Amino acid sequence: MGRWSRPLAREFVGWLEVPVSANWLDVGTGTGVVPEAVCDLSDPASVLGCDPSEAFVAAARERVPDPRFEVAVAGVGDLPRRERGYDAVVSCLALNFFPHPDAAVEEQLELTKPGGVIAACVWDYSGEMQFLRYFWDAATRVDPRAAELDEGQRFPLCTPDGLEKLFEEAGARSVRSAGIEVPTSFSDFDDYWRPFLGGTGPAPSFVATLSEQQRDALSADLRESLPEGEDGSIALVARAWAVAGRRA
Ligand SMILES: C[S@@+](CC[C@H](N)C(=O)[O-])C[C@H]1O[C@@H](n2cnc3c(N)ncnc32)[C@H](O)[C@@H]1O
Structure with a gap:
């Protein structure tokens, strides 16, 4: 962050x-x-x-x-x-x-x-904090438990x-x-995904609770939904x- x-x-x-x-x-x-x-x-x-x-x-x-x-x-x-x-x-x-x-x-x-x-x-959080929005929307599709960790739900004040x-x-x-x-650009999918695998905070903590199969399903869903440029980069805004x- x-x-x-x-x-x-x-x-x-x-x-x-x-x-x-x-x-x-x-x-x-x-x-x-x-x-x-x-x-x-x-x-x-x-x-x-x-x-x-x-x-x-x-x-x-x-x-x-x-x-x-x-x-x-x-x-x-x-x-x-x-x-x-x-x-x-x-x-x-x-x-x-x-x-x-x-x-x-x-x-x-x-x-x-x-x-x-x-x-x-x-x-x-509930709108155009895009890299988290993509994450929680995909996470909730994979495991509905994600909804209650989603900052978009938890912080209605924002x-x-x-x-x-x-x-x-x-x-x-x-x-x-x-x-x-602010622009949030990622050089490729791994640049986007890696911080969710080891960082601190609600999203990485949620990923740590998933089975390998669920983790693969989440990364496949994200690969599908994130807007990827021709060179593989992902340009989002926060x-x-x-x-x-x-x-x-
Ligand atoms: C996401 S960080 C933001 C830090 C910094 N302002 C920035 O923009 O990068 C949230 C900060 O709020 C602090 N914080 C949490 N609870 C607090 C409290 N009760 N009073 C003051 N600061 C608090 C945390 O320790 C943390 O440094």
């Missing part, structure tokens, strides 16, 4: 149009792709990334050597405060993993300065209406949303929904 989150983070940060010299908080920073994009594109005064995982915090520290960047072990419910508030509080590909997204957005809004920006983006409603109910003003698409609002 890291292969695609970096270009997404850059598009997301650009879409926000936060003025230069802002103080940012990135919640669920992971390996720091958002702070990296903020430092590259937005000339911030500071960017604080936070994540409950010590391993991610260490990886982010290594990835972003910029002196304006700091990182802390912290998660929603205990987010780091800034005395005068942050100009921008953001999260990328994380909101749907928080135990209570409504409480998380309220907490993030409270940490934002009056007039400051609060924003999130999440994959369009739609423009769902996100806008969440932000508005938390008290954000001037709420807007947009689709952001769409994310971004949402942003302001603190009154």
Whole structure:
């Protein structure tokens, strides 16, 4: 997934149009792709990334050597405060993993300065996050148990209406949303399929539960359904929904 989150983070940060010299908080920073994009594109005064995982915090520290960047072990419910508030509080590909997204957005809004920006983006799991969509549609044909693991079913929040409603109910003003698409290209079928055989996450975990026969049936179904170019490459897009609002 890291292969695609970096270009997404850059598009997301650009879409926000936060003025230069802002103080940012990135919640669920992971390996720091958002702070990296903020430092590259937005000339911030500071960017604080936070994540409950010590391993991610260490990886982010290594990835972003910029002196304006700091990182802390912290998660929603205990987010780091800034005395005068942050100009921008953001999260990328994380909101749907928080135990209570409504409480998380309220907490993030409270940490934002009056007039400051609060924003999130999440994959369009039920629509045009194509490489996962192809996977779960084929997986469900092979084994109907797959339906309950499909992120498209598990994260109904990840739609423009769902996100806008969440932000508005938390008290954000001037709420807007947009689709952001990043190209996801695979050199051939193996390049697409291999990560499902050994990676982490719901899809590889599901593949690990299949018999050899079911696994072969799944890969045959995918070979059939994925759009393959003449040279064997597979060009897909991954769409994310971004949402942003302001603190009154
Ligand atoms: C899919 S990763 C996204 C990481 C990064 N923002 C990106 O765009 O690549 C989701 C992140 O959310 C973090 N996370 C999970 N639960 C969290 C919580 N309760 N509070 C803050 N972060 C959380 C995870 O540790 C993980 O780093």
